Amino acid sequence: MKKIFGAFVLAFALTASSAFGANITFTGKTDKNPLEYQPGETMTFTVECFCDDAPAENVKLRWVRSGDDGERESQEVVYNKEPLIIKTSLKTPGFVRIQVMQIDAKGDVIGGEHAESGQFNGGAGVLLNEIQGAPEPDDFDAFWARQKAILAQVPIKYTLTPVDNNVDGVVSYDVKVDCSGIAPVSGYLSMPKDAVAKSLPGRVQYQGYSVAPIGLNAAAGRDKIYFEINCHGILNGQSQEYYQTLQRTFLKGYGFSAEQNKNPESCYWCGMIMRALRAVEFVKSLPEWDGVNLTTSGGSQGGMQCLTVAGLDGDVTAVETVVPWFCDVSGAELSGRVDSWFMPSWVDGLGYFDTTNHAKRIKGKVSIYVGLGDYVCPPSGEMVLFNAIKTEKRIRFRQGKTHGYEMPNAEEFVLESPRQD
Numbered sequence: 001m002k003k004i005f006g007a008f009v010l011a012f013a014l015t016a017s018s019a020f021g022a023n024i025t026f027t028g029k030t031d032k033n034p035l036e037y038q039p040g041e042t043m044t045f046t047v048e049c050f051c052d053d054a055p056a057e058n059v060k061l062r063w064v065r066s067g068d069d070g071e072r073e074s075q076e077v078v079y080n081k082e083p084l085i086i087k088t089s090l091k092t093p094g095f096v097r098i099q100v101m102q103i104d105a106k107g108d109v110i111g112g113e114h115a116e117s118g119q120f121n122g123g124a125g126v127l128l129n130e131i132q133g134a135p136e137p138d139d140f141d142a143f144w145a146r147q148k149a150i151l152a153q154v155p156i157k158y159t160l161t162p163v164d165n166n167v168d169g170v171v172s173y174d175v176k177v178d179c180s181g182i183a184p185v186s187g188y189l190s191m192p193k194d195a196v197a198k199s200l201p202g203r204v205q206y207q208g209y210s211v212a213p214i215g216l217n218a219a220a221g222r223d224k225i226y227f228e229i230n231c232h233g234i235l236n237g238q239s240q241e242y243y244q245t246l247q248r249t250f251l252k253g254y255g256f257s258a259e260q261n262k263n264p265e266s267c268y269w270c271g272m273i274m275r276a277l278r279a280v281e282f283v284k285s286l287p288e289w290d291g292v293n294l295t296t297s298g299g300s301q302g303g304m305q306c307l308t309v310a311g312l313d314g315d316v317t318a319v320e321t322v323v324p325w326f327c328d329v330s331g332a333e334l335s336g337r338v339d340s341w342f343m344p345s346w347v348d349g350l351g352y353f354d355t356t357n358h359a360k361r362i363k364g365k366v367s368i369y370v371g372l373g374d375y376v377c378p379p380s381g382e383m384v385l386f387n388a389i390k391t392e393k394r395i396r397f398r399q400g401k402t403h404g405y406e407m408p409n410a411e412e413f414v415l416e417s418p419r420q421d
Contacts, residue, residue, distance in 0.1 A: 024059065024102050024110075025050045026120035027407060028400055034124035034372060035397060035413050037090070043124045045086040047100050055081040062103050068094025068337040068380050076103065093127035095372075095379045097338050114341055116405040121373025123399075125383070128415070133328045133384040134335070136357040143264060143352055144312060151180045151274050156285050160189070163237075165218035169193050172218045174236050175227070179278040181271035183233025187279065188214065190221025195288045200225045202283040202290075206276060206298030206305035207231045209325070209342075211247035211254075213238065225289055229279045231272055231301065256344045264352040273312075273353065276305040280313050293317055294364075300325045300377065300403065304355050307366070307385070311358030319366045323374055323403055326355045328381035342376045356381070356388045365392040371401025390420045 031044040047063070049056040056079050065073040065088050077084065090096050100120040102110045111118045125131075137143065160173040171193045177185035191200060205228040207214055213236060220226040230236065232251060234243075255261075255268045264270060280296065283289060295318040296306035303324025310316040325343075332339035333346040344350060351357065359366075366389050370382045379397065386395045394416040400407025 023052055024056065024118055025053075025408075026100060026118075026400070027409065028098070028100070028120045028122045029411060030122075030124050030399070033413055034122075034399060035128055035415065037124055037126050039091045039126055040089050041126075043088050043090070043096060045088075045098050045122065045124075047084040047086065047098070047120050047122075049079045049084070049100075049102075057081055060103050060105075061100055062107075062109070063098065063100045065096060065098055066338050067096040068092065068335075070336045076107070090124075090126045093130040094337060095123045095125040095383075097121070097123045097373070097375065097378075099373075116402050120400060120407070121371075121375070121402050122407075123372040123379055125379065128383050129387060131380055131383040131387060133354065133356045133381075133388070134330045134351070136354070137348070137351045140352060140357060147180075147270065147274060148277070148312065151278060151281075154178050154180050154278075156278070156281055158185075158282060163188070163216060165190065165216060167218040167222070170218050170221045172216060172221065175282075177278055177282045179233070179275050181233075181274055183271065183275065185229055185275045185279050185282065186233045186236060187227055187229030188216045188218075188236060189225070189227045190216070190218045191225045191288060192222060197287045198290050200288045200290055201293035201295070202286075203227070203295045203297060204229070204276075204279050204283055204306070204309070206279075206296070206302035206309075208298070208300040208302050209255075210301075211243050211251045213243060225283055225286060227279060227283050229275065231275070231305070233271075233275050258345050258347050261344055261347045261349045264349040267349055267353075269350075269353045273305065273308055276309045277312055280309055280316065284315060295320060297321060299323055303368075303377075304353075307355045307362065308353070308358045310364055310366075311361035314363045316362070317364040319362065319364055321367070322369045323371060323377045324355055324368065324382070324385065325377050326353060327377060328356055328384040329354045331378065331381055331384070337380045338375065338378055340376055340378055340381070356384045359385050359388040360390055362389055362391055366394070368393070368395040370395065370397055371403070371406075372397050372399050373401055373407075374403045376403040386415065392419045393417050 028047040158177040165172040172190040202225040297320040298306040299322035303321035304326040331337040400410045
């Protein structure tokens with residue numbers, strides 16, 4: 001079982017500091033577009049280290065090269081103003097990861113190996129269009145047809161409780177929508193006041209991995225139906241103690257039980273996806289929806305939800321996601337790729353929830369933003385996702401970006417493709 005970190009760990013960036021309290025930062029780049037290397041071609045990374053914005057002197061570093069080829073190399077160096085040059089290559093489709101970290105006199109990584117900042121985390125890839133995931137379960141469509149049939153037996157009944165929003169011309173509500181499973185859909189709905197029938201596009205926003213309240217983003221409802229849900233169907237606007245208690249008890253480490261994940265019918269992810277799907281059905285039921293334009297969006301676990309729902313509901317016309325999670329869940333175990341440090345251990349039941357399996361069924365256009373240094377959602381998994389999508393698609397990679405940190409002045413690289421009919 002992989003180590004499970006606290007639910008809020010991904011929301012914070014750690015900054016490494018020297019013994020004198022100075023902030024250590026990094027920049028890094030490759031000698032060419034990191035998405036265009038060929039098998040066996042030399043990849044040259046140039047990494048610079050700064051101490052309070054000046055070139056660092058006498059700072060002890062460790063760099064680590066790992067890759068989807070299973071090979072690993074590590075070296076300790078003393079950085080003294082001159083850029084660090086790291087050369088490597090990759091012979092098979094996949095990515096190389098380069099991590100440069102400050103270490104102390106004992107060799108321990110300052111800030112921890114999973115620090116979001118205070119390190120360089122980057123990468124480069126080879127033959128990206130050939131990166132594929134494991135086959136989906138044979139009964140994938142039948143399984144989801146059953147779940148949708150169960151959901152359809154529950155009428156779309158809801159309550160709207162008005163809430164103050166301090167945004168002129170916008171009305172907001174705390175919403176509960178009946179759903180299959182043990183919890184309803186719970187979220188905040190905002191839209192223009194006095195909107196007429198069939199006048200507004202819809203947008204459903206999903207939450208990342210957490211046990212936390214969602215904020216009321218009423219401004220997002222100035223020109224659309226904007227519905228943001230929490231991922232658990234729990235109450236909105238409660239005390240901090242309410243959410244902390246759930247995090248310590250019922251929702252502690254949710255979704256990471258290998259025993260529960262063996263059975264897709266009863267694992268935690270099934271209920272979450274049903275709520276995510278019902279949220280879209282709710283928006284479509286509103287008389288103000290224009291009947292055409294429907295976007296799902298979210299980051300990390302929210303990306304998992306918005307992509308999955310778009311695969312399950314053909315009315316979704318656009319998906320916008322940042323660092324989507326749960327892509328190529330079996331990549332480390334079955335394909336030998338660099339592992340995510342925040343992913344349930346692979347069991348067959350998770351194949352029904354792997355985002356990449358739903359992606360091939362999406363009909364709307366898809367926009368994805370990811371990091372070459374993100375190993376919560378490894379770039380190889382993001383490419384399995386991108387390669388699976390058959391509709392209009394665009395993926396933007398940022399060098400030096402981790403799950404929650406963006407390296408300043410970093411280069412970005414784009415792949416895009418029209419609909420594949």
